[in-house]
Amino acid sequence: MPFFKKEEKQPTPPTEMDQLRHSVIDSGMPPEMEQATLKEVERIAKMGPGSAEHTIGINYIDYLTHLPWNHASEDSLDLQAAKQILDSEHEGLSEIKNRVLEHLAVKILQAGRRYNMLVVDDEKITRKNLKHVLTKEGYAVATAADGLKAMGLLENQVFDVVITDLKMEKVDGMQVLETAKQKNPDTEVIVITGYATVPAAVSAMQKGSYHFLAKPLKLDEIRTTVRNALSRKHTRWENRGPVLCFAGPPGTGKTSLGLSIAKSMHRQYVRISLAGMKDEAQLRGHRRSYVGALPGRIIQEIRRCETNNPVFMLDELDKISQDFKGDPAAALLEVLDPQQNTHFMDHYLDLPFDLSQVMFIATANTVDAIPGALLDRLEVLWLSGYTEQEKVRIAFNHLIPKETEANGLDNQLVSFSRQAMVKIIREYTREAGLRGLQRQIASLCRKIALNQIDHQRTGDEVMVTDESVAGFLGPRRYAFEVTQAKDRIGVATGLAWTHTGGEIVFIEATKMRGSNQLILTGSLGTVMKESAQAAMSYIRSHVDTFAIPEAFFEEHDIHIHIPAGAIPKDGTSAGVAIAVALLSVITGLPCRREAAMTGELTLTGRILPVSGIKEKLLAAHRAGVQTVILPAKNVVDLVEIPDDIQQGLNIVPIEEMSQAIGLVLKNNLSKAG
Numbered sequence: 096m097p098f099f100k101k102e103e104k105q106p107t108p109p110t111e112m113d114q115l116r117h118s119v120i121d122s123g124m125p126p127e128m129e130q131a132t133l134k135e136v137e138r139i140a141k142m143g144p145g146s147a148e149h150t151i152g153i154n155y156i157d158y159l160t161h162l163p164w165n166h167a168s169e170d171s172l173d174l175q176a177a178k179q180i181l182d183s184e185h186e187g188l189s190e191i192k193n194r195v196l197e198h199l200a201v202k203i204l205q206a207g208r209r210y211n212m213l214v215v216d217d218e219k220i221t222r223k224n225l226k227h228v229l230t231k232e233g234y235a236v237a238t239a240a241d242g243l244k245a246m247g248l249l250e251n252q253v254f255d256v257v258i259t260d261l262k263m264e265k266v267d268g269m270q271v272l273e274t275a276k277q278k279n280p281d282t283e284v285i286v287i288t289g290y291a292t293v294p295a296a297v298s299a300m301q302k303g304s305y306h307f308l309a310k311p312l313k314l315d316e317i318r319t320t321v322r323n324a325l326s327r328k329h330t331r332w333e334n335r336g337p338v339l340c341f342a343g344p345p346g347t348g349k350t351s352l353g354l355s356i357a358k359s360m361h362r363q364y365v366r367i368s369l370a371g372m373k374d375e376a377q378l379r380g381h382r383r384s385y386v387g388a389l390p391g392r393i394i395q396e397i398r399r400c401e402t403n404n405p406v407f408m409l410d411e412l413d414k415i416s417q418d419f420k421g422d423p424a425a426a427l428l429e430v431l432d433p434q435q436n437t438h439f440m441d442h443y444l445d446l447p448f449d450l451s452q453v454m455f456i457a458t459a460n461t462v463d464a465i466p467g468a469l470l471d472r473l474e475v476l477w478l479s480g481y482t483e484q485e486k487v488r489i490a491f492n493h494l495i496p497k498e499t500e501a502n503g504l505d506n507q508l509v510s511f512s513r514q515a516m517v518k519i520i521r522e523y524t525r526e527a528g529l530r531g532l533q534r535q536i537a538s539l540c541r542k543i544a545l546n547q548i549d550h551q552r553t554g555d556e557v558m559v560t561d562e563s564v565a566g567f568l569g570p571r572r573y574a575f576e577v578t579q580a581k582d583r584i585g586v587a588t589g590l591a592w593t594h595t596g597g598e599i600v601f602i603e604a605t606k607m608r609g610s611n612q613l614i615l616t617g618s619l620g621t622v623m624k625e626s627a628q629a630a631m632s633y634i635r636s637h638v639d640t641f642a643i644p645e646a647f648f649e650e651h652d653i654h655i656h657i658p659a660g661a662i663p664k665d666g667t668s669a670g671v672a673i674a675v676a677l678l679s680v681i682t683g684l685p686c687r688r689e690a691a692m693t694g695e696l697t698l699t700g701r702i703l704p705v706s707g708i709k710e711k712l713l714a715a716h717r718a719g720v721q722t723v724i725l726p727a728k729n730v731v732d733l734v735e736i737p738d739d740i741q742q743g744l745n746i747v748p749i750e751e752m753s754q755a756i757g758l759v760l761k762n763n764l765s766k767a768g
């Protein structure tokens with residue numbers, strides 16, 4: 096009998112470093128990054144556990160291993176279901192919905208295609224097994240017993256994926272890889288390697304192979320690697336198209352549409368706002384040497400949504416801060432450009448992350464402030480705003496159900512009359528989109544909720560009528576017929592296009608004793624100042640036509656002011672309205688207030704086309720304008736104007752300034768040339 100009882104040998108528990116190594120291997124990161132990360136783990140292992148650098152290092156590896164390197168959600172390929180989701184959540188917007196459905200249709204076609212594979216291996220059994228597995232997956236599989244035969248096949252046929260052994264006699268896998276990529280850069284190449292050739296496989300990856308598979312081959316690994324390679328190929332195809340950018344005033348559904356797109360494709364949804372972003376590090380992270388360094392917002396969101404193919408909204412692209420440190424266009428191009436975003440470099444990660452499967456969608460109010468290089472990558476889809484009829488429909492079908500539910504009310508018991516809704520739209524909101532309307536409906540619902548609880552009448556039916564609206568929302572905020580005020584001398588009604596949509600602006604001109612000075616106020620930009628000067632020169636060169644006394648200009652100063660003086664304004668489209676205001680003050684003839692104008696004026700009195708016609712017409716209609724005068728060349732834009740707007744407005748296209756004068760100045764001066 097032994098003197099000591101032999102102790103049972105307990106397996107040593109894994110150390111923190113072992114766990115870290117395992118989590119690196121299990122994280123699914125590409126092999127070359129796995130190697131780099133494992134090296135980093137070894138570096139950390141050598142540091143004392145108490146040191147700050149050790150903790151920072153461990154946090155870093157932990158962050159890396161929790162990124163969705165190869166975890167993508169599976170896209171839904173059901174076009175009908177997608178259409179139903181898009182239609183049920185957003186009224187109208189058919190152009191944008193169709194664009195999304197086209198995107199899905201391409202995906203569905205690609206998914207239904209039979210893919211061509213080429214297997215190159217000098218071991219018969221490997222060829223046979225691979226062919227068996229891949230044929231069962233539905234691919235068409237050709238095989239080659241050596242590199243030379245493979246080259247022959249590559250000469251005559253295009254393959255989607257080539258799987259090749261690395262070590263072969265005469266022509267090796269590296270040459271097969273190079274030829275395949277040379278023939279068709281879209282072909283994905285997967286190399287098979289024995290343990291001894293892992294470094295060679297890594298160098299093959301640097302030459303453009305997609306992945307490597309180590310022998311002995313595992314069936315599951317083969318299937319997933321090939322599927323992932325095909326999906327990357329798809330994404331590359333899709334991403335060759337531009338990135339969608341929804342542009343339009345606030346509250347027109349840009350962000351919520353992104354959410355519906357994500358739902359319809361069964362993808363995760365993430366969103367960051369670029370408004371006021373000042374520093375490239377906010378996008379791309381800080382280097383780890385920084386105290387408290389973090390990854391940038393892009394990588395943070397990718398990690399949070401746990402998949403590498405979410406729908407990613409880059410909100411308010413036009414609002415990146417003017418004093419952005421670094422070049423915002425360059426940073427964003429790296430994210431949006433398919434040539435660059437397969438290896439997006441976040442400073443914290445310090446390793447490239449593949450963003451090519453992400454579906455980026457940008458939003459902006461206007462596109463003027465977006466740098467040209469970036470705008471080139473975007474396909475801008477405009478959401479101009481809604482007509483009153485559309486707003487009423489959206490309110491009944493979407494906003495009321497949403498807000499009654501959000502405020503704990505019974506949808507069956509609370510109802511709104513149509514007139515009540517029109518009253519809310521006309522008298523409590525003045526906007527192109529729906530934010531204000533949604534806010535007013537929410538406020539009304541809260542008041543009903545309070546009423547019901549206060550009086551213990553939760554089971555009662557409530558009908559909101561146009562008479563009861565003021566009781567809930569207080570006195571009206573806006574007068575619908577802004578333009579019903581008196582016609583005035585020197586005040587012309589113009590139409591402007593701002594980042595909040597179309598707007599009515601009253602351009603004021605006044606004269607006083609002086610000596611031919613033109614004073615311009617109201618935060619006018621250079622271009623607008625110049626168009627005011629051009630309008631003045633046009634009038635001065637036509638003094639005879641307008642019967643203006645010779646000495647008028649020598650004896651007077653003229654002041655033009657565009658109210659809302661604190662808001663910067665620019666552009667050429669106020670030219671016609673400025674000229675009318677000037678002529679009105681000089682001649683003493685009043686301007687018709689209900690006739691709104693837009694158009695650029697040349698020195699010779701021709702009218703040139705302008706942009707934002709839909710937004711401007713919507714604004715005119717909202718404000719109760721009756722006549723809209725616009726450049727004849729803009730008539731082409733009228734096709735996209737809803738019928739109710741066209742019928743509700745008298746739209747007059749003009750080619751010459753004389754026509755505008757004839758239409759707007761009372762007791763007109765239409766002899767002008």
Ligand code: ADP
Pocket residue numbers: 184185186187188344345346347348349350351352489493494528529530533
């Ligand atoms: P934006 O991003 O353009 O500022 P939002 O997406 O925040 O606008 O939209 C504001 C609100 O209006 C949301 O509640 C949205 O669901 C609703 N909305 C906007 N457009 C539509 C539409 N066409 N149909 C239904 N609801 C809409």
